Amino acid sequence: MDIIESKTWVEWLITIGKFAFCFVPVLYILLLIPMERRGAGFMQDRQGPNRSYIKIPYFGKIRLLGYVQNMCDGTKLFFKEMFAPKGANKFLYYVAPAIPFAIVFLSPCVIPWFGPMVFEWGDKSVRIAGSIVDSDVGVLLLFGLSSLSAYGAVLAGWASKSKYSFLGALRTSSMTISYEVCLGLSMMGILLLAGSFNLTDIVNWQEHHAWGIVVQPVAFFCFLIASIAETGRAPFDVAEGEPELVAGYHTEYGAMQFGLFYMGEYSHICINSFLIATLFLGGYSVPFVTTETMQAHMGGSLAILFGVLAFLALAFLHLIYRYSAKLAKRAQSNKMEILQEYKLYKLIAWVAVVVFVALGVCAWLFYNPANFVVNGFAVGSLATAVGTALIHLLVLVVKSVFFCWVWIWVRWTLPRFRYDHVMHLGWKIILNIALINLVVTAVIAKLVGGN
Amino acid sequence: MLALVYFIILAVIAVGAALCVLLSRHPLYGALSLVVSMVSLAGIYGLVGSPFLGVVQIMVYAGAIMMLVTFVIMVLNGAKDKRTPMFDGVSFFIIPAVLVLAAMVGFALLRSTMTFDSATVAGSVKVTSETLFNMASTGPGYFLLFEVIGVLLLSAMVAAIFLAKRHLGSVISENTEDKH
Numbered sequence: 152m153d154i155i156e157s158k159t160w161v162e163w164l165i166t167i168g169k170f171a172f173c174f175v176p177v178l179y180i181l182l183l184i185p186m187e188r189r190g191a192g193f194m195q196d197r198q199g200p201n202r203s204y205i206k207i208p209y210f211g212k213i214r215l216l217g218y219v220q221n222m223c224d225g226t227k228l229f230f231k232e233m234f235a236p237k238g239a240n241k242f243l244y245y246v247a248p249a250i251p252f253a254i255v256f257l258s259p260c261v262i263p264w265f266g267p268m269v270f271e272w273g274d275k276s277v278r279i280a281g282s283i284v285d286s287d288v289g290v291l292l293l294f295g296l297s298s299l300s301a302y303g304a305v306l307a308g309w310a311s312k313s314k315y316s317f318l319g320a321l322r323t324s325s326m327t328i329s330y331e332v333c334l335g336l337s338m339m340g341i342l343l344l345a346g347s348f349n350l351t352d353i354v355n356w357q358e359h360h361a362w363g364i365v366v367q368p369v370a371f372f373c374f375l376i377a378s379i380a381e382t383g384r385a386p387f388d389v390a391e392g393e394p395e396l397v398a399g400y401h402t403e404y405g406a407m408q409f410g411l412f413y414m415g416e417y418s419h420i421c422i423n424s425f426l427i428a429t430l431f432l433g434g435y436s437v438p439f440v441t442t443e444t445m446q447a448h449m450g451g452s453l454a455i456l457f458g459v460l461a462f463l464a465l466a467f468l469h470l471i472y473r474y475s476a477k478l479a480k481r482a483q484s485n486k487m488e489i490l491q492e493y494k495l496y497k498l499i500a501w502v503a504v505v506v507f508v509a510l511g512v513c514a515w516l517f518y519n520p521a522n523f524v525v526n527g528f529a530v531g532s533l534a535t536a537v538g539t540a541l542i543h544l545l546v547l548v549v550k551s552v553f554f555c556w557v558w559i560w561v562r563w564t565l566p567r568f569r570y571d572h573v574m575h576l577g578w579k580i581i582l583n584i585a586l587i588n589l590v591v592t593a594v595i596a597k598l599v600g601g602n
Numbered sequence: 603m604l605a606l607v608y609f610i611i612l613a614v615i616a617v618g619a620a621l622c623v624l625l626s627r628h629p630l631y632g633a634l635s636l637v638v639s640m641v642s643l644a645g646i647y648g649l650v651g652s653p654f655l656g657v658v659q660i661m662v663y664a665g666a667i668m669m670l671v672t673f674v675i676m677v678l679n680g681a682k683d684k685r686t687p688m689f690d691g692v693s694f695f696i697i698p699a700v701l702v703l704a705a706m707v708g709f710a711l712l713r714s715t716m717t718f719d720s721a722t723v724a725g726s727v728k729v730t731s732e733t734l735f736n737m738a739s740t741g742p743g744y745f746l747l748f749e750v751i752g753v754l755l756l757s758a759m760v761a762a763i764f765l766a767k768r769h770l771g772s773v774i775s776e777n778t779e780d781k782h
Contacts, residue, residue: 243630287728291657295644298665302637305669309630309676317676324673328666 161272161533162279169283172264173256175425176418183417183555184221190559211491231406236312239403243310248401248408250303251415258296258422260284263351265435265543266442270536281351281435281543289349290342293426294335297381301327303415304383304390308400319399322570323383323390329577330380336585337373340592341366341430354434358441363431369588371431373581378423379561380577382416386565389573424554425547432550435543442539449535450518456542457511464503471496608649616642628682629675633668640664654730 158166192199201217213219235244263281270277286292301323308320341363342348345356357363364371380387391399401412428434437445445452475493478486568576615638622635640663647656734744 286653288653288657291654291661295657295660295665298661298669299641301669302634302672305672305676306634321673321676324669328669328673331666 159272159277162277165268165279169264172259172262172283175259176255176421177414179421179555180414180417181221182552183420183559184224185217186555187417187559187562188221189217190556191563194560194563210495212488213492213495225410228407228410233406233408236403238312240310240312243306244403245408247303247307247310248404248411248415250306251300251419252303252411254296254300255415255418255422258293259425261286261289261292261350262422262425262429263354263434264547265540266354267351268536268540270533272533281540285349285351287347287349289347289351290338290353290426290430291348293422294331297419297422298327298331300415300419303412304400307404307412311400311403313403315397315402316400319390319396319402322396323400326380326383326387326390326573326577329574330377333373333377333577333581333585334381336582336589337370337377338430339585339589340370343589343592343596350429350434354429354436357433358436362433367431367588367592369584370592371427373585373588374431375427375557376581377577378427379558380573382419382423382558384416384420384558385562386567387573388567389570392567420555420558421551424551424558427554428547428550432554434550435547437542437546442543445542446535446539449538450514450516452542453514453518453538454511456545457507457514461504461507461511464500464507468497468500468504471500605649609646612642612645612649615639616646625688627684627688630672633672633675636671637664637668640668652730 189199189201199217200220201214203219203223204212204214205219206212233245235241260283265281267281268277268279282289284292304323305320308316308318308323311317341353344360344366345353347353347356353363360366383390388399390396391401396402401409404412436442440452471493475490478489483489619635619639619642623632623639626632626635640659644656644659644664647653647659733742734748736742737745
């Protein structure tokens with residue numbers, strides 16, 4: 152009870168507020184599904200699904216760049232009838248899709264979303280960790296949970312009472328077992344260098360030395376391949392390979408049960424891309440700038456942040472203007488509707504540019520908080536800590552979105568591996584490379600004298 | 603207080619799942635109950651302040667080993683066992699023996715003057731590895747046990763391969779005999 156009483160209400164507010172990060176993978180689904188569909192369209196030189204619209208009276212149709220299509224699909228899945236095939240094991244059949252989806256909510260708990268917030272409150276300095284669970288087992292917990300999520304696929308395949316589902320389930324379980332080993336071993340090098348399982352410590356090490364991708368390039372590629380394989384996506388989607396197994400373990404599933412598998416898969420991509428960004432790309436740390444420097448020049452940092460946001464809004468505007476100019480020359484029948492829709496986007500983007508620039512200038516001119524250094528930590532006000540956390544979060548999100556794009560990019564570029572090739576790659580190539588990498592890293596670390 | 607509530611919840615789940623392992627007639631349900639039991643045991647490990655052990659329990663046992671077990675059950679005949687009776691003549695001796703043993707152990711635990719010191723069980727990664735791999739001559743010497751277990755596992759693996767090979771050979775010869 153003394154732990155509860157020793158904390159102030161601000162600490163409790165932030166600690167409980169951090170639980171909102173559990174929903175990040177689910178929110179990423181909203182981003183990833185349009186990204187996947189329009190990305191696939193982009194790679195195959197077509198438009199992708201963008202025809203559904205919401206009709207707004209006195210204005211016109213709004214398609215939100217294809218988002219409405221995904222809302223329609225989600226609604227369809229949600230309101231479809233749930234059914235089980237004859238002879239299926241009813242209990243396991245209905246429980247199985249919930250397992251990967253439940254684990255989605257647990258897995259973000261160890262990822263550091265921002266650096267530890269250190270600030271003055273009242274007469275004492277407060278430190279709040281960036282991850283929901285600040286435990287020194289850290290990344291191991293994530294691996295334990297992700298190894299449990301394979302039960303969903305395995306049980307689904309078994310309970311469906313279908314040969315295709317069953318084969319898919321067998322392949323899933325063997326894939327998970329094989330690639331979990333590669334994943335763990337390729338990660339060990341960076342853990343050895345940082346000397347901790349705690350992801351906050353690992354990011355801290357990378358911030359003060361070098362990014363993981365620089366010191367462990369081989370491990371990075373092993374980890375990337377193994378984590379793509381672990382999510383069970385192309386080119387490693389032997390568990391649900393359409394030409395061989397119809398749809399693998401979820402052949403018999405429909406409606407929202409299928410939806411849960413689908414969402415589980417995308418959330419898994421989200422978690423894995425956050426993990427790669429954290430382990431090998433410096434996590435929340437801003438490139439070339441340490442947190443201390445950033446906090447010492449908080450106003451300037453915020454100004455740069457708003458500048459970047461304003462630049463992104465301008466880039467979006469540029470795209471819209473270029474495309475509307477092209478469209479105006481065409482003889483497309485729904486030209487006017489689209490141009491009408493684009494007027495709205497232009498308005499929103501211009502407002503955003505003005506707001507971002509104004510905020511940036513204000514931050515630059517009027518926000519220069521004082522900082523003190525206590526025991527080597529920069530201790531500032533709550534506002535400084537929150538500002539730093541926001542910048543960190545944004546940097547992490549940008550890095551992870553890049554890796555999500557890598558997932559989509561790989562899926563629509565490479566052809567599928569055959570099952571025995573996948574096993575060969577996992578056990579005979581990646582595992583050995585990861586082992587050699589670990590030994591070499593250990594020897595070099597010992598010789599150089601780090602840890 | 604809060605820890606006690608959590609402990610009771612986890613303990614009830616763990617014991618209930620363990621009973622399900624005993625009582626379920628379907629091997630797959632048995633395996634799944636074992637997974638649930640292991641996960642709640644991991645929760646108890648975390649509760650007494652050694653999250654590392656708990657996470658290793660989830661990763662190794664619930665994640666990897668039980669996945670292999672379910673794999674084997676699914677590949678082999680994973681049907682409900684209706685022939686084996688749950689209780690037979692031997693049960694009359696075994697059930698009282700188990701109950702008496704449990705009573706004795708419980709009595710001994712209740713009467714013993716054990717005090718709970720969270721500092722001694724707190725097994726973070728650092729404490730665990732320092733205890734396990736302490737090679738000083740004055741140390742506990744657990745690393746020797748660790749090495750011995752490694753050799754034991756290796757010999758078990760070699761024996762399993764040997765047995766499987768012999769078995770495979772006989773199956774092949776049987777098959778050829780059938781064909782002739």
